[in-house]
Amino acid sequence: MNTLVLIPKTNKVSYAYIEFGKIFFQGVLPYRDENAGMRSWAGIMEYMSDEMAKHGIKRESLEAITVHGVFGASDFDCPRLVDDLVLKKLENLIPRAPLHLPQVVDAIKACRHVFLGVPTIIVFETSFFVNLAAREHKYALDNKLMTSSGIRRYGYCGIYHQAACKYIVGIHRKKGLASAPRIISICLESRPEIAAVTGTRPVMVTSGATPLEGLPSEKSCGEIDPSIAITLVQSKNWGPEQINLLLTRQSGVYGLTGKQVTLDELFWSNDDKYTLAKELIKYRMLLGCGSAIAAMGGVDYLVFSGKYTMLGNILGPWLSTRMQAASNDKHSELWTLFYSRSREQIMVDEASLVVLNISRETQAI
Amino acid sequence: MxxxxxxxxxxxxxxxxxxxxxxxxxxxxxxxxxxxxxxxxxxxxxxxxxxxxxxxxxxxxxxxxxxxxxxxxxxxxxxxxxxxxxxxxxxxxxxxxxxxxxxxxxxxxxxxxxxxxxxxxxxxxxxxxxxxxxxxxxxxxxxxxxxxDTAYHATIPDYASTYAISSGIADEMGIRKYGFHGTSHQFVVEEAAAFLKKDIDSFNAVSCHLGSGGASLCAVKNGKSVDNTMGFSPLQGLVMSTRCGDLDSAVALKLIGRYLGDTDSVEKLLNKQSGVLGMSGVSADIRDIFNVSKNYTDSTSKPDLTAQVYLWRIRKYLGSYLTVVENADAIIFTDTIGETVPLVRWAVCTNMEYFGVEIDTDKNSNVKSYPVDVATPNSRVRILVILTNEELAISRRTYAKLFQPQGTSTGRIW
The missing domain is CATH 3.30.420.40 (ATPase, nucleotide binding domain)
Incomplete structure (x- = not known):
C-alpha cells in the first residue's frame, strides 16, 4: 500500500512516503519556524503533494494517509479510519491534550481537504494500553476526581510495544510454545518506556497519565515525588506552566548534565560527566524491569525497539545480568531481541489492516 | 548509674x-x-x-x-x-x-x-x-x-537518590530522595538477620513497613538501605491510608492549576484525602476494605478495587527491590498491616517463584507469635513477620551513641 505518514508535533511535522513497506522518501518540515513564520496545514499538505510530484509519484497512486496520534484517551483502542464522528471525538479530546491534539486535528482536516477521497487513518500510542487492568491504570486519588478528569495511566509508546510484542509472539510460536510469552518491552525513544506484556496483552507500563511519569528522558524528569511540584510553587512562587517547562523541557539528561545530548550519545559516550545520568537511567530501567517481572510472575523475553533500538546492545546485557542474578533459576533462559522497524513503517502496517478490514466489509456488503 | x-x-x-x-x-x-x-x-x-x-x-x-x-x-x-x-x-x-x-x-x-x-x-x-x-x-x-528516620537511608546511592531534574535547582532546594521509616526498617532488618543467624554485613532483604497510616518498602543490600519507596517527602511510593503515593507530577500540576495555585488545598487533597480513603470513599483503613472479601485464599474472589490497587503497588515495588538487591535472603513484613493482615503477605508473595519466593498459605494464615517465618521450606527467600519497635530501636541507638566509642558501628551491639 502506498501511504503518506504524518507525525505532527508542536512545531514541526515528520513525514514519510512508504511504498510496499519501504520508505520512498521522508523528511521533517518545521511549520512554526521563527524565521520562516507560520505555515498553514493546507500549505503543508500542498508541500507534501509537491514532494510526491518531485519524486515522480502521482496523486492518484496515494492509497492512504496515516496520521500519528499520541493521545486517544480511552475512546480509541485501535487505529481508526477518520470520518466525521472520529474527528468530532478528537476535537472533544483537545482540552485533555491541548499541546498535542490541535495539530493532529488540523492535519487531518487538511489531509481530507487537499487529498479528497484518500482515506485517512489515525494510529494512537495510547490504544495499546486502553484495556490495562484497573489495578494498573488507577491512581490512588478520589474516584470522582479521576473519573471526571479522565486521570488514569496510559502509556505512550504503544505503537512500538505492540509491534515488538507481535514479533516476539511469532518467534515464540515458531518454537512450538503454546503459552503466552512474558515480555519486557523497552522502547528506546527520546522518552523511553518499559511495558510488561503477556503475549500481546499489556499488564504494566512505566508512563502515566502523561509521558512525564516513568523513566527519565532526554529532557523530562520521569517519576518524581509529586510533592516536589508543590514545593516548587511554594518556594519559587512559580506557576504551573513554568514548572511544567522545568520538568518536561529542562530536566532528564539535560537537567542532570547541562548538555543537550540524546540517549544514544549519552550511552555511547565515555565522558565521566555523564556517569550519574547513565547510572540513574539504567537504575530506573532496572526498577521497571523488576516491577514487570512481579506483574507477570516471570519473564521470557526482553525486547528493544524505538529509534535507539541498538542501545539495547549496552543496556540489554546489563539488565539481563541483574535480572538473572535476582532469579531463583540462574540458568533460565532470557532471550534478548531487537525490533528495528521504524514507527512510520509500523503505522503503515496498522493502517493497512484498517484498510483491509474496510475493503473486506465492503465486499461482504 | x-x-x-x-x-x-x-x-x-x-x-x-x-x-x-x-x-x-x-x-x-x-x-x-x-x-x-x-x-x-x-x-x-x-x-x-x-x-x-x-x-x-x-x-x-x-x-x-x-x-x-x-x-x-x-x-x-x-x-x-x-x-x-x-x-x-x-x-x-x-x-x-x-x-x-x-x-x-x-x-x-x-x-x-x-x-x-x-x-x-x-x-x-x-x-x-x-x-x-x-x-x-x-x-x-x-x-x-x-x-x-532518614538516617538509615543515607547509604542510598546517588543514582537512586537523585531526581532527574535540574541539578542546580535540586542542590539549591535540597531536592533528593531522603526516604523515611528508617528507624523501623533498620530495626526489623537487624532482627531478621539475627533470627536467620546471618551476618548483617552480607544480609540482603526487602523490608515492608506497612502501617495503618504510612507505609514504605526498603531495599537492603549488605545490611544497608539502598532504596526506599518514599522520596523527598513521605508522599511518594505506596498507596497509604490517605496519601496517594506515586502520582504523575503533571497531575499534581493540573490540580494546582485547578485550585488556582492554592497549594495548601492540593497538599491536603494528596496527603489527607487520597490513598485508601480517597479511592474507597469508605475508610482510610485498608483492613476495612479487605473485610469485604475475607475468603482471600480463593483466587477467584474479587477484593475491592482499592485493595487491588493497594496490593498491586506493593507487589510491583517488591519486584523492583528484589531485582535491585539480587540475592535476597528475606522479605520482612512489619507494622500494623504487615504484621496482622495475612492477605497482604499472601497477595504480594504469591506467584513470585521467579525470585525464589514461596509463601506457605497455612503458616501465613496462622501466625501466633513473632518473629515467624511463613515461607515454604523450599523457598530460597525467607518471608518473615517481625514486630517493629521503634522506641526500642531508638533506645538501642541512644545507648550505643552514649556508650560506644566514636566511629564504631551504631548497629546492634549485643
Whole structure:
C-alpha cells in the first residue's frame, strides 16, 4: 500500500512516503519556524503533494494517509479510519491534550481537504494500553476526581510495544510454545518506556497519565515525588506552566548534565560527566524491569525497539545480568531481541489492516 | 548509674501528641510508658496523659497548651517515682536531611542545624525540637540523642537518590530522595538477620513497613538501605491510608492549576484525602476494605478495587527491590498491616517463584507469635513477620551513641 505518514508535533511535522513497506522518501518540515513564520496545514499538505510530484509519484497512486496520534484517551483502542464522528471525538479530546491534539486535528482536516477521497487513518500510542487492568491504570486519588478528569495511566509508546510484542509472539510460536510469552518491552525513544506484556496483552507500563511519569528522558524528569511540584510553587512562587517547562523541557539528561545530548550519545559516550545520568537511567530501567517481572510472575523475553533500538546492545546485557542474578533459576533462559522497524513503517502496517478490514466489509456488503 | 544499666526515656513527638517509653538498658525492659494526647490549643475534650506502669494505666487530666508543658507534665509523673528516673533521652526525629546520617547528641549547635532544615518536615520536626529545647532548659544534665528516620537511608546511592531534574535547582532546594521509616526498617532488618543467624554485613532483604497510616518498602543490600519507596517527602511510593503515593507530577500540576495555585488545598487533597480513603470513599483503613472479601485464599474472589490497587503497588515495588538487591535472603513484613493482615503477605508473595519466593498459605494464615517465618521450606527467600519497635530501636541507638566509642558501628551491639 502506498501511504503518506504524518507525525505532527508542536512545531514541526515528520513525514514519510512508504511504498510496499519501504520508505520512498521522508523528511521533517518545521511549520512554526521563527524565521520562516507560520505555515498553514493546507500549505503543508500542498508541500507534501509537491514532494510526491518531485519524486515522480502521482496523486492518484496515494492509497492512504496515516496520521500519528499520541493521545486517544480511552475512546480509541485501535487505529481508526477518520470520518466525521472520529474527528468530532478528537476535537472533544483537545482540552485533555491541548499541546498535542490541535495539530493532529488540523492535519487531518487538511489531509481530507487537499487529498479528497484518500482515506485517512489515525494510529494512537495510547490504544495499546486502553484495556490495562484497573489495578494498573488507577491512581490512588478520589474516584470522582479521576473519573471526571479522565486521570488514569496510559502509556505512550504503544505503537512500538505492540509491534515488538507481535514479533516476539511469532518467534515464540515458531518454537512450538503454546503459552503466552512474558515480555519486557523497552522502547528506546527520546522518552523511553518499559511495558510488561503477556503475549500481546499489556499488564504494566512505566508512563502515566502523561509521558512525564516513568523513566527519565532526554529532557523530562520521569517519576518524581509529586510533592516536589508543590514545593516548587511554594518556594519559587512559580506557576504551573513554568514548572511544567522545568520538568518536561529542562530536566532528564539535560537537567542532570547541562548538555543537550540524546540517549544514544549519552550511552555511547565515555565522558565521566555523564556517569550519574547513565547510572540513574539504567537504575530506573532496572526498577521497571523488576516491577514487570512481579506483574507477570516471570519473564521470557526482553525486547528493544524505538529509534535507539541498538542501545539495547549496552543496556540489554546489563539488565539481563541483574535480572538473572535476582532469579531463583540462574540458568533460565532470557532471550534478548531487537525490533528495528521504524514507527512510520509500523503505522503503515496498522493502517493497512484498517484498510483491509474496510475493503473486506465492503465486499461482504 | 553504671555503664551497664541506664533508663532511657524515648520520646516520639506528634503534632498534637507526645508518646513516651522508659526503657531499662541494656536489659530492654520497658519500665513505663504512655501518651500525652490533645497537646496544643484547647479542643472539645481536655488534654490527658495516659500513663502506664506495672501493667496499669492511669489517666491524668492536665492542660497542655504546648509540647513544653506536655514534657514538663510527663517528667513530673516519672520523677515522682524513684524507679522511673531517666538517665538519658532519645528523640525520634522524622527528618535529618543530609546533615544527620547517624544518631546525634543534642547541643545548641545541633538545634541550630535542625532549625535550618525545619522546612523539610514542617509538621514533624518543630514539635520534636521544642521538646529538645525544653529538656535542655529544664534538665540540662540529661544527655539527649536524636535518632533520625532518614538516617538509615543515607547509604542510598546517588543514582537512586537523585531526581532527574535540574541539578542546580535540586542542590539549591535540597531536592533528593531522603526516604523515611528508617528507624523501623533498620530495626526489623537487624532482627531478621539475627533470627536467620546471618551476618548483617552480607544480609540482603526487602523490608515492608506497612502501617495503618504510612507505609514504605526498603531495599537492603549488605545490611544497608539502598532504596526506599518514599522520596523527598513521605508522599511518594505506596498507596497509604490517605496519601496517594506515586502520582504523575503533571497531575499534581493540573490540580494546582485547578485550585488556582492554592497549594495548601492540593497538599491536603494528596496527603489527607487520597490513598485508601480517597479511592474507597469508605475508610482510610485498608483492613476495612479487605473485610469485604475475607475468603482471600480463593483466587477467584474479587477484593475491592482499592485493595487491588493497594496490593498491586506493593507487589510491583517488591519486584523492583528484589531485582535491585539480587540475592535476597528475606522479605520482612512489619507494622500494623504487615504484621496482622495475612492477605497482604499472601497477595504480594504469591506467584513470585521467579525470585525464589514461596509463601506457605497455612503458616501465613496462622501466625501466633513473632518473629515467624511463613515461607515454604523450599523457598530460597525467607518471608518473615517481625514486630517493629521503634522506641526500642531508638533506645538501642541512644545507648550505643552514649556508650560506644566514636566511629564504631551504631548497629546492634549485643
Amino acid at each position: 553504671s555503664v551497664e544499666t541506664m533508663n532511657i526515656l524515648v520520646f516520639n513527638c506528634g503534632s498534637s501528641s507526645l508518646k513516651y517509653k522508659l526503657i531499662a538498658m541494656p536489659s530492654e525492659i520497658v519500665i513505663a510508658g504512655g501518651e500525652a494526647q490533645r497537646v496544643g490549643p484547647k479542643t472539645a475534650e481536655p488534654s490527658k496523659i495516659f500513663h502506664r506502669i506495672d501493667g496499669n494505666e492511669y489517666v491524668h487530666v492536665v492542660e497542655m497548651p504546648d509540647h513544653f508543658t506536655a514534657f514538663k507534665e510527663v517528667m513530673k509523673l516519672l520523677t515522682s517515682d524513684p524507679r522511673l528516673i531517666p538517665h538519658a533521652v532519645g528523640h525520634r526525629v522524622v527528618h535529618g536531611a543530609t546533615l544527620f546520617n547517624q544518631p546525634t547528641c543534642i547541643s545548641l549547635e545541633v538545634l541550630e542545624q535542625l532549625k535550618s532544615i525545619e522546612h523539610l518536615a514542617p509538621l514533624h520536626n518543630p514539635p520534636a525540637m521544642r521538646l529538645m529545647e525544653a529538656c535542655t532548659e529544664l534538665y540540662p544534665e540529661l544527655p539527649q540523642v536524636a535518632v533520625f
